[in-house]
Amino acid sequence: MEKGDYYGSVKYYLKLDELTDAVLNSDMTSMMKSLTVTGFNAYMEVERDRFIKAANYERTDHRMDQRNGYYERDFMLSAGKVKLRVSRTRSGEFRTEVFERYQRQDKAFVLSMAVMVVNGVSTRKVTNIVEKLCGEQVSKSFVSDVMKELDPEIEKFKQRSLSHSTFRYLYVDAMYIKIRENNHVISKAAYIAQGVNExxxxxxxxxxxxxxxxxxxxxxxFMGLRARGLQTPKMIISDAHAGLKTAIREVFVGSIWQRCTFHFLRNIVDQMPKKNNKTERKLVEEILRAPTQQHARELKAVFEEMVQDNPKFEKALEILDYGFEDAIQYQLEPQAYHVSLRTTNSVERLNREIRRRDRVIGIYPNVASAERLIGSLLLDYHEEWVKAGRQFSRD
Incomplete structure (x- = not known):
């Protein structure tokens, strides 16, 4: 319900991820706990309205059930233990998703910070947060119990077979995180692959x-993906990292490579004059968003003629010419897919969601802790996509 839901004259607007961030960065005052309770209760009200297909007191022929008050339930999450009013219906068939939808990510948060304390590498702030989250001192048995429940689920997701479908399009990207290793803090890359199936x-x-x-x-x-059954995709969308491009050519022979036009545009603009480049920049944007390759080439010729006598655009022209063909491969695909295929925006949205949680953790105590948090988040998104059944062309 990231964008809010409407029923009758009532609007419920709730961003649960932002609420989690606020709670994790607060001192857990009674006010923040009250806000958490209010938020989740509102969320369950919207769920019930959707299930019934009618707002409170609304008369409609599509009504599926009747409201039947609430019951109270304690819920342990990373904000600490809170008491919620759980909505229910007369038939008893309504079930809220609150308790299962956020449980996996919540465990990963607590466990990542708990491991920091157990390993003796936490800051005073992290120690205080963990004690407030858990309501008690964190023990090794606590870490072990949560890990036993969470890790096998993530490992199963990580190693699952990919032979169930043919994936036409493959999006890949990497982001950097900090991990403590051998008493040093080092940067490691988190690699993510997203596909569009048949x-x-x-x-x-x-x-x-x-x-x-x-x-x-x-x-x-990539070889790990192949070993799990991934066939050669028709097109791979990524940025222009040299190592990534080489690996694509070696592992996925025959796949078309589509260079992310967002990154490509930024590379070009960075080499333009800092002032008075509005017209030129707009033309480059039109080139990279043209509906056909022929149209893109015509616009490119216009741009070249416009700036060819200006030495300040020499480097920008060189970059455009070098990467042009790789940036317009998406134009050979159905036009309904163009917006989604020309950039890595969809996988970078996942990166941003990981980064929101990553800022809370700061430095992971080990690789396992990082994979636990990233894996739990990705598994939640994967299950949400499968359940929603959203069509790729609508993205």
């Missing part, structure tokens, strides 16, 4: 936390 729906295909980006690391990631 039913025109998205799936998260895999992830890996390893050394910084290189041909070797990317090849290992």
């Amino acid at each position: 039913e025109n729906k998205r799936e998260i295909l895999g992830f890996m936390v390893a050394e910084e980006e290189s041909t070797t690391a990317w090849s290992r990631f």
Whole structure:
């Protein structure tokens, strides 16, 4: 319900991820706990309205059930234990998703910070947060119990077969995180792959936390996907990292590579004069958003003629010419897919969601802790996509 839901004259607007961030960064005052309770209760009200297909007191022929008050339930989450008013219906068939939808991510949050304390590498702030989250001192048995429940689920997701479908399009990207290793804080890359299957729906295909980006690391990631049954996709969408491009050519022979036009545009604009470039920039944007390759080439010729006598655009022209063909491959696909295929925006949205949680953790105590948090988040998104059945062309 990221954008809010309407029923009758009532609007429920709730951003649960932002609420989690606020709680995790607060001192857990009674006011914040009250806000958490209010938020989740409102969320369940919207769920019930959707199930019944009618707002409170609304008369409609589509009504499926009747409201039947509430019952109270304690809920332990990363904000600590709270008491919620759980909505119910007369038939008893309504079930809220609150308790299962956020439980997995919540465990990963608590466990990641708990491991920091147990390993003796936490800051005073993290120690205080963990005690407030759990309501008690964190023990190794606590970590072990949560890990036993969470890790097998993530490992199963990470190693699942990909032979159930043919994936036409493959999006790949990497982000950097900080991990403590051998008493040093080092940067590692979190690799993520997202695919579009033969039913025109998205799936998260895999992830890996390893050394910084290189041909070797990317090849290992791709070979892992191949070993699990991934066939050669028709098109792979990514940025222009040299190691990544080489790995794509070596592992996915025959796949078309689509260079992310968002990153490509930024590379070009960075080499333009800092002032008075509005017209030129707009024309480059039109080139990279043209409906056909012929139209793109015509616009490119116009741009070249416009700036060819201006030495300040020499480098920008060089970059455009070098990467042009790789950036317009999406234009050979059905136009309904163009917006989704020309950038890596969809996988980068996942990166941003990971980063929101990553800012709370700061430095992971080990690779396992990082994979636990990233894996739990990706698994939740994967299950949500599969359940929603959203068509790729609508993205």
